[in-house]
Amino acid sequence: MIRLLYISEATDGIDEEAINGVLKSAEKNNPPLGITGLLVFGGGVFAQILEGPEQAVLQKYVNILSDKRHHNCRIVYITTTRERIFKNISMAALEALPMELEHIAELDAHGKDAIPADAFTDLMSVFFSRIQAVP
Numbered sequence: 001m002i003r004l005l006y007i008s009e010a011t012d013g014i015d016e017e018a019i020n021g022v023l024k025s026a027e028k029n030n031p032p033l034g035i036t037g038l039l040v041f042g043g044g045v046f047a048q049i050l051e052g053p054e055q056a057v058l059q060k061y062v063n064i065l066s067d068k069r070h071h072n073c074r075i076v077y078i079t080t081t082r083e084r085i086f087k088n089i090s091m092a093a094l095e096a097l098p099m100e101l102e103h104i105a106e107l108d109a110h111g112k113d114a115i116p117a118d119a120f121t122d123l124m125s126v127f128f129s130r131i132q133a134v135p
């Protein structure tokens, strides 16, 4: 399996309805592909984690790349993994808090340099604790 994190910029005018449309697609398409993950949005930015079988994740990423609801997608972290972070959820969604947006910008600032695994894990644990808190 692989885990991929990319960041992109939302197209102007993207609203809650557009995000719900994305989540509907993810709920329908991701389970048969074995893809799970997290979509974070806020401040005009998307950050998405896709995890699952390598081919499925890469193909889904290529599919998402051409979506007009965002642009300037760049992969900021990719790794092979044996375990999922998001086990039973086709695509969790969270609106980023301002502090989290700063974290995301920091990861983005690494550019072509590999981001340290612990920076990724730190960010994830913040998001993960918030997902768990959702009733």
Ligand SMILES: Cc1cc2nc3c(=O)[nH]c(=O)nc-3n(C[C@H](O)[C@H](O)[C@H](O)COP(=O)(O)O)c2cc1C
Pocket: 022, 024, 025, 026, 027, 028, 029, 030, 039, 046, 048, 060, 063, 064, 065, 066, 067, 069, 070, 091
């Ligand atoms: C930020 C973003 C994240 C997306 N994530 C997913 C996803 O996880 N799974 C998915 O199937 N489509 C996702 N999409 C939508 C796809 O680009 C595409 O619209 C969708 O797969 C079309 O499938 P459908 O016609 O069956 O709904 C995403 C789009 C955006 C803009």
